[in-house]
Amino acid sequence: VNTFSSSFFHIPVDFSSPYEGQLLTADEKVVELSQLVEKLAAGLETMEAEKSSLESLLHEKLERMVQAEVEGRLRRYRLEVQRWRANNTLAEIKARTSDWVLQLSRFNSNTPEFHEELATLIQRERELVEG
Numbered sequence: 754v755n756t757f758s759s760s761f762f763h764i765p766v767d768f769s770s771p772y773e774g775q776l777l778t779a780d781e782k783v784v785e786l787s788q789l790v791e792k793l794a795a796g797l798e799t800m801e802a803e804k805s806s807l808e809s810l811l812h813e814k815l816e817r818m819v820q821a822e823v824e825g826r827l828r829r830y831r832l833e834v835q836r837w838r839a840n841n842t843l844a845e846i847k848a849r850t851s852d853w854v855l856q857l858s859r860f861n862s863n864t865p866e867f868h869e870e871l872a873t874l875i876q877r878e879r880e881l882v883e884g
Contacts, residue, residue: 849878 777785853874860867 856874857867857870860870
């Protein structure tokens with residue numbers, strides 16, 4: 754038994770002939786070669802089926818790897834956006850608080866104008882939060 758092989762597959766093919774050691778007529782040689790071609794064709798079909806199966810498995814694995822990479826990147830991007838929003842929101846709050854302090858510093862805290870300005874600032878903040 755010989756092996757019909759490529760770089761990935763090794764398929765045993767029996768190249769033995771019932772006519773070994775005999776001189777053959779042309780018709781016998783045609784029959785022998787036809788049988789050999791049939792064996793090679795069967796081996797080739799097997800090899801093609803295995804190749805197709807391997808290609809499908811590789812394609813599925815590649816799809817899973819790509820999907821995992823895409824999901825990982827999306828998670829990282831979402832976290833980055835969340836961090837940016839948190840930092841940006843904190844900066845906005847600090848800026849608004851500084852504005853409040855500046856606006857209220859113009860008034861004496863015991864005056865009605867101070868309380869009116871504070872009420873106005875609180876109302877604006879509610880409107881911002883409630884959107």
